[in-house]
Amino acid sequence: MKEKLIELFKASDESVVSGEQLSQQLGVSRVSIWKHIKKLQEMGYDIQSGPKGYQLRENQDLIYSWEFPSRKSKIRYFEEVESTMVKAKELAQENCEDFTVVIADRQKKGRGRLKRYWESEKGGLYFTIVLRPQIAPMMMSRYSFAASVCLAEVLINHYGIHAKVKWPNDILVNNKKISGMLCEMELESNLVSFLNIGIGLNVNNNPQVKEQDVVSMQNLLGNEVSRKEVLSLFLDKFEEKIQKSQLDEIIPEWKKLSVTLNKRVRVVTTTETWEGQALDVDETGALVLKLDDESTKTIFIGDCFHGV
Ligand code: BTN
Secondary structure: OHHHHHHHHHHOOOOEEOHHHHHHHHOOOHHHHHHHHHHHHHOOOEEEEEOOEEEEEOOOOOOOHHHOHHHHHHEEEEEEEOOHHHHHHHHHHOOOOOOEEEEEEEEOOOEOHHHOEOOOOOOOEEEEEEEOOOOOHHHOHHHHHHHHHHHHHHHHHHHOOOEEEEOOOEEEEOOEEEEEEEEEEEEEOOEEEEEEEEEEEOOOOOOOOOOOOEOOHHHHHOOOOOHHHHHHHHHHHHHHHHHHOOOOOHHHHHHHOEOOOOOEEEEEOOOOEEEEEEEEEOOOOOEEEEOOOOOEEEEOOOEEEEOO
16 A cells, blocks of 8 residues: 555656545545555655645655565565575575565674674665576676676766775775675575675765775765665666676676786685785686785685785
8 A cells, every 4th residue: 555655646747646536546545545644754755745635755765665666576675684685595595586686774783794794774775686597606706796897887887986896896986995795605406596695885874894994975975875776777787787698708897897906915715814916807706816926826705905
């Protein structure tokens, strides 16, 4: 009912819609309409009521599933979750569809890479996409690299933000982190049963992180940004990119946006730390380092620090 009301407001040519009109169109009493309007106001919709009826003001940045009409059935919205990674894993294990997107306004225990915490206050974008790709597990990182490239391109092309990618999947602007990504995959008889890609993007939030410099879209642009718009742009671009091709060109595309290559870096894995010159990223997404003894080391998973 609430979703239908929003649809009617958005479809109406008049800015003010009368209670009578709404009750006739939905086949319920005017009291019932009034109760649903109250609920929508509690959910964040700015609906003004006056003598002629109700008016929806479209100045809120709400990310309920029906705010994405073409994807409605595959968007799972939560006001607050522990982590969208947890919800996405549950849904994937319950056989949800490919490209199901779990989004939340807030996360209580947002997860970062290498068991770090990801601050997830209201205003940021926190979502996990469930994918069911038909490719070898070894090639799975092409999807996360594609996600990084698509998100960086959205920031560059639509918002004029000078976004760069840092190995493996961070997005930086002037060396400050604006987005991070976490991937989780489950195999069944050596085939990928699901690959979940979780993305945190600082939009209108102001994260306080001690270990590194961070920035948000609002900090950079000086105004609030619609999370709904950023997410729609990203999902459209990413879906198109992974449908069109086998992603053979994605690593070269990523390299063009990279700030890691040719830098001296330190890479921390769960068990070891390596330092050297970032020589290349191979076709599986692994980072190739030239160590101080001139030997090379290929690292598949780790966290990378520049400026060492
Ligand atoms: C990192 O750079 O350390 C990765 C951060 C990933 C954060 C996102 S927010 C949405 C999804 N849910 C989580 O708990 N983490 C990822």
